[in-house]
Amino acid sequence: EIVLMQSPGTLSLSPGERATLSCRASQSLSSYLAWYQHKPGQAPRLLIYGASSRATGIPDRFSGSGSGTDFTLTISRLEPEDFAVYYCQQYGSSPLTFGGGTKVEI
């Protein structure tokens, strides 16, 4: 099973600031990595797939990069609605696995 480690666990920032979230895999994923945003009481929302492709309707302030074992999600300018928990997920190998999450808080 591929293990995903996300860092930091919590990111304390203000609206308008830049957020940089990291996801490191225990083995190479090629580009089979996705990022989700999760808010309390809601289903997760797919942001990025293929490490860097934005899902339908996702604003361009969200961007993904990386390949192999190291990946990054960047939110260029935080909006109030961006404060949430973010998960990475690998889908290149079964079982699909998620990272432990990064909470982006004010």
Next chain:
Amino acid sequence: QVQLRQWGAGLLKPSATLSLTCAVSGGSFSGYYWSWIRQPPGKGLEWIGEVNHSGSTNYNPSLKSRVTISVDTAKNQFSLRLSSVTAADTAVYYCARQMVVGVPGPSDIWGQGTMVTLSS
């Protein structure tokens, strides 16, 4: 647009069998993998398994001995059964569609979630 609506019992006794169903509307059922994912209180997301329209399944080895995911193509529905539940199975359960990106991909459409609680 594609929507997923899920339902099932939210309160179970230990050793019972959890049963949830997810209905797909507004789009194609075939050609995709359909999955179940859960989130225990205060914890992260866990992929349970997936099924395609022909009934081919893949399960998380950590749950494989207790999980069955099945499909009813006539109704555009898929279901989850998890046997011998314990307190560790208390979680919000989500159904989801996996994108087609060459391999069964990430989940782009999700159900509303069902909170399943165990209580004796």
